[in-house]
Amino acid sequence: MAKDDYFVIVYKILAYLYVQLKAGEQIDPRLISADxxxxxxxxxxxxxxxxxLVDSGFVSGVSYERAWGKDVVISxxxxxxITPAGIEYLCENNRLKKVVEYLKDVKAITPFI
Known part of the structure; x- marks a missing residue:
């Protein structure tokens, strides 16, 4: 599994949003931007x-709009x-559990990340 695998990115985003929600902290949009x-x-x-993420109901407070029928603009x-559905997906999804194991392995190999 690569660090840019869909499920790895989804896990990182949802986990970050969940941690911030539980801590009562504001999110930093720069951390979850494309770059x-x-x-x-x-x-x-x-x-x-x-x-x-929006269509699956895993996040709220963000939307997207199709511009010129093709390009998508994220608000x-x-x-x-993160929504309750996102929390459930984060906690219960077997594929995401594999991502967690992958990320633990990566961290063990490269502890500076």
Whole structure:
């Protein structure tokens, strides 16, 4: 599993949003931007991920709009929050459990990340 795998990115975003929610802290949109620390992917892929997070009901406070029938514009991420469905997906999804194990392995190999 690669660090830019869809499920790895989704896990990182949802986990970050959940941690911030539980801590009562504001999110830093720069961390979850396309070139942010948690994502670091191309814009088209990042947009695809966010469209699916919104459509799946895993996040709220963010929306998207299709411009010129093709391009997708994501609204500001400052008010994005994980939803109960997102928390359930984060905690119960078997594929995401594999991501957690993968990320633990990566951290063990490269502890500076």
């Amino acid at each position: 942010g620390y948690l994502c670091s992917v191309n814009d088209k892929y990042w947009t695809y991920i966010w469209v699916n 500001d991420l400052e008010d994005v929050q």
